Amino acid sequence: MTAPTDSVSRISAMDMILPGVFRVRFRLPDEMPEPVPGQFLQLEATPGLFPVTRRPFTVNRMMDDIIEVIFEEVGWGTSLLASLEPGDPLRILGPLGNGWRGLDRGRWLLVGGGLGAAGFQFLLDRINCAEVVLGASDAGRILPLKTDSPVFLATEDGSTGTTGLVTDLLSPDLLAKPENIAVCGPIPMMNAVWRMIPEASRGRVQVSTESRMGCGWGVCEGCSIPSTDGGYVKCCSEGPVFPGKVIDWDRWMEVGL
Amino acid sequence: MTGPALRPVMWETDFPSPLMLASGTAGFGRELLDLRCLDAVGAVVTKAVTMEPRPGNLPPRILETPMGLLNSIGLANPGAKAVLEEILPGLEGFPCPLLINVAGETVSEFAEVVQVLENSPLQLGYEINVSCPNVSRGGRAFGEEPAVVEDASRAVSRVTERPFSVKLTPNGGDIVEAAKAAESGGASAVTVCNTFLGMFMDWRTGDTILKRGVAGYTSPALLPLVVARVWQVSNAVSIPVISSGGVSGGEDVLQLLAAGARMVQVGTRLMRRPGVAAEIMAEVGRLLQE
Numbered sequence: 001m002t003a004p005t006d007s008v009s010r011i012s013a014m015d016m017i018l019p020g021v022f023r024v025r026f027r028l029p030d031e032m033p034e035p036v037p038g039q040f041l042q043l044e045a046t047p048g049l050f051p052v053t054r055r056p057f058t059v060n061r062m063m064d065d066i067i068e069v070i071f072e073e074v075g076w077g078t079s080l081l082a083s084l085e086p087g088d089p090l091r092i093l094g095p096l097g098n099g100w101r102g103l104d105r106g107r108w109l110l111v112g113g114g115l116g117a118a119g120f121q122f123l124l125d126r127i128n129c130a131e132v133v134l135g136a137s138d139a140g141r142i143l144p145l146k147t148d149s150p151v152f153l154a155t156e157d158g159s160t161g162t163t164g165l166v167t168d169l170l171s172p173d174l175l176a177k178p179e180n181i182a183v184c185g186p187i188p189m190m191n192a193v194w195r196m197i198p199e200a201s202r203g204r205v206q207v208s209t210e211s212r213m214g215c216g217w218g219v220c221e222g223c224s225i226p227s228t229d230g231g232y233v234k235c236c237s238e239g240p241v242f243p244g245k246v247i248d249w250d251r252w253m254e255v256g257l
Numbered sequence: 258m259t260g261p262a263l264r265p266v267m268w269e270t271d272f273p274s275p276l277m278l279a280s281g282t283a284g285f286g287r288e289l290l291d292l293r294c295l296d297a298v299g300a301v302v303t304k305a306v307t308m309e310p311r312p313g314n315l316p317p318r319i320l321e322t323p324m325g326l327l328n329s330i331g332l333a334n335p336g337a338k339a340v341l342e343e344i345l346p347g348l349e350g351f352p353c354p355l356l357i358n359v360a361g362e363t364v365s366e367f368a369e370v371v372q373v374l375e376n377s378p379l380q381l382g383y384e385i386n387v388s389c390p391n392v393s394r395g396g397r398a399f400g401e402e403p404a405v406v407e408d409a410s411r412a413v414s415r416v417t418e419r420p421f422s423v424k425l426t427p428n429g430g431d432i433v434e435a436a437k438a439a440e441s442g443g444a445s446a447v448t449v450c451n452t453f454l455g456m457f458m459d460w461r462t463g464d465t466i467l468k469r470g471v472a473g474y475t476s477p478a479l480l481p482l483v484v485a486r487v488w489q490v491s492n493a494v495s496i497p498v499i500s501s502g503g504v505s506g507g508e509d510v511l512q513l514l515a516a517g518a519r520m521v522q523v524g525t526r527l528m529r530r531p532g533v534a535a536e537i538m539a540e541v542g543r544l545l546q547e
Contacts, residue, residue, distance in 0.1 A: 003291050006532055044529065049477045049505055052326050053319075054529055076323065093531070214319045214326070215528035217292065219284035221304075221333045222319030231312045232333070237288070255316045255468075 002033040004217065006093045011086050012066065019140050020073050021115065022082050026090050028065045035059045037122040038099030038208055038241040041069065042216040044091035045080040054093065055081060056213050058119035058240070067092075070118040070143065096216050097240045100206055103127050106179025111193050113166055113185020117143045119208060123182060124149070130178045135166025135189065167192050175201060183244070184208035187256060191249050205244035211235035212257065226251035260545060261514040263538070265299070267497050268420040268445055270381060272299040273353055275514060276534045279501050279524030280304055280358035280384060280424070281330065285344050286351060294531040297538040298353050299520060302384050303340075305360040308370050310336035315468045320457055325476025326525050327455050329467040332360050332389065337373040345377045354381040356422070359413075362392040364405065368412040375417055382419040385409060385444075387435075388426035388451040400451075401430035403438035410442025420445035422499055427486060428454045436490040436498075446497040448522070449486045453479060453502075475525040479503040484516045491517025507540030 007029040017023045028034060035041070042054040055077045061068040073082045084090065100123055107130040110120050114136045120143075124132070129149040136142045139160035142153060152169045153161025162168060166189060175181065175197055181204050183193050190207050197205055214222035218237030226248040227233040233246060265275050278289070280302040289295050313333025320327040334340070340357075348355065357380045361367045367385055374380065387400035387409055399405045406423060413421055423439035425432050427450040436447045455474025457466055480503030491498040497519035504510060505526040513521045527533045 003293065006530065050324055051321055052324075052476065052525055052529060053321055077321075212317045212319045212321075214328070215282070215531075217531060218288045219304075220282060220319070220328070220528055221313060221330050222317075222328060224313060224316050224318060224333070226316070232316070257317065 004094050004096055005029065005032045006091065007031055008089050008091050011084050011088045011090050013086055014082070014084055017070070018143070021070065021143075022073065023060070023068060023070050024081070024084070024090075025066050025068050026092070028062075028067050029092065032092065033095060035062065035067070035095035036099040037103065037126055038119065039095040039097050040216070040240055041067070041092050041094035042096060043069070043081060044093070045077065045084060047091075051077045051080075053214055054216065056096070056216050056236070058208065059095070059122050060118050061121040061125065068121075070115070072115055093216065097236055098238070100182060100208075100241050101243075102180060107177070108180040108182060109133070109174065109178040111166060111170065111181065111183045111185075113189035114141045115143065116185030116189070116208070117145065119184065120182075121145055127180075131174060133166055133169045133174070135169070135185075165189075165192070167196055170196055172198075179204060181205045182208070187252060191253050194244055194249055197244075202244055206241055207244050207247065208241045209235050209239050209247070210257070226255065261511060262519075263541065265519055267519050268382065270354060272520065273297070274299040274534065274538055275510065275518075275520050276537060277302055277356070277499060277520050277522040278527055278534070279522040280386070281328075282524040282527045285340070286348060286355060289531060290348075290351070292531045294534070295352050297534040300354040300356055300381065301351075302356045302358050302522065304334055305332045305358045305386050305389075306334050306337050306340050306370055306374065307332055307360050307362075308337050308366050308373075310334065310339065317466060320466050320472070322457060324478050325455075325474055327457055327467060327472040327474050328452070329469050329472040337370045341373055341377055345379050348379055351379065355379060356382050356384045358384045358386055358424070360386040360389045362389070364391075364393075364399070364409045364412050367409050368416045371413050371421075372416045375419075380419070382445065383413065383417070383421040384448055385413055385421055385423045386451070387423055388428070398426050398429060400426035400435055401428075403430070403434045406435045407438040407442040410439045410444045414443030422446035422448045424448035424451055424501070426451050427482070432486055433489050433493045436494050440494045440496050444496060446499055446519070447490060447494065448499045448501050449490050449518075450483065450502060453482070475502065477503060477505045477509075477526075480509055480512070484512055487513055487518050488516040504537075507537050507544050510537055510541055511544060
């Protein structure tokens with residue numbers, strides 16, 4: 001793997017695509033290695049001293065040399081980012097972490113919860129996808145995906161797709177077929193999906209995780225997630241995509257985000 | 258007035274720059290080597306090493322505040338033996354001096370950890386973290402009691418010929434007295450200082466997010482507090498003072514050197530900018546030319 005770089009790009013587009021959800025595009029800096037699906041970037045929205053850490057985001061999509069990131073405005077850091085306009089400089093550290101393994105290995109089932117589906121477009125563009133299953137609270141939280149594969153939707157308020165949870169759509173038949181199952185969403189959603197998968201199929205599962213992150217490049221051990229060896233794995237440098245079996249789901253559910 | 262020493266000599270060693278990367282923000286140096294971000298780094302201080310492996314605290318471990326960062330990592334590390342056998346050999350040929358930060362629950366643990374690490378040829382010396390709780394003194398930080406700081410320094414100086422700095426706490430006791438005690442105990446320098454005790458409280462729910470409640474706080478806003486302590490300590494001891502805390506730019510480094518620091522550590526800023534040392538030293542060069 002080539003080393004990440006820290007360089008300045010310029011924003012080419014900033015659009016609100018859902019209420020409070022933004023899509024930002026910028027050019028891949030010349031010196032930066034091209035990300036792979038599942039990797040993330042540490043974005044620095046301001047050259048000022050505060051906030052003291054960057055904000056980590058997965059790459060939603062690559063369009064030639066244009067990087068696309070989707071993020072939700074949830075606090076000060078993401079508000080600063082959302083306030084940037086085309087032409088503004090944006091400092092990017094990346095690509096960071098490990099992406100989805102075995103992109104060319106058989107068929108994939110993608111299971112996303114809410115904005116956890118950010119990043120799925122990049123994955124869809126590089127795999128042989130069987131089905132996509134997405135769940136969200138309402139239609140305003142379903143990210144649009146470009147794919148020829150069937151997409152099944154569930155919303156808690158029934159505003160689109162089936163009324164219910166993403167797990168309601170996961171039939172044993174659906175889970176049995178694909179060689180790969182990619183899961184990304186809130187911790188309780190990923191945990192619920194994990195529990196539904198028969199023991200024999202769990203080796204096929206990969207999950208894209210998130211955590212409160214300090215550095216993003218493996219030094220501070222701030223983003224640790226409980227692992228099945230009784231210790232912790234670093235979300236940033238050992239993940240953010242992990243085989244599902246690496247995560248100690250009980251302990252992770254207990255500590256939360 | 259002569260200019261600040263930008264290639265300082267300390268412990269009979271020429272340092273490539275006065276900037277050290279603070280313990281806990283640079284891992285064991287491996288990642289910075291991979292990122293090619295060691296230009297202009299005077300020395301790397303590793304994360305704390307204890308005798309036994311420590312998994313670290315329950316997550317979440319990091320909480321950003323509007324003007325700083327609270328951390329509650331819990332000295333996560335693989336233990337002295339694994340560091341000696343598995344980590345240090347991989348760092349052979351490391352391009353700048355390495356100090357190993359050492360933590361313990363008792364005075365004797367500091368010396369035991371150092372004894373294990375003495376079997377490595379790699380490190381220039383050590384940094385002794387006396388800000389952790391002293392189990393045999395009811396959890397009070399070692400650094401709060403000058404007599405204990407002196408004991409710890411003496412215990413370490415008995416087991417190594419290598420230089421070591423004692424990293425003092427700003428959270429209790431008199432830091433000047435603690436620095437003098439470290440000097441009496443044989444310390445080769447003091448690091449001033451460790452993180453400041455801080456806490457977040459969600460007034461709506463009573464939730465502190467970080468499970469231990471109190472945590473270590475770092476911020477650019479702490480600079481004047483560190484400058485004051487560096488100035489007080491450097492006027493009271495004759496061993497070198499290494500500053501730690503509050504640094505984000507060249508002005509800060511020059512200010513700390515002027516206040517009496519021989520070397521200046523940068524930490525939280527490094528997490529955001531892996532190439533911070535080169536950035537800061539370029540800025541220092543520009544400032545000195547003006």
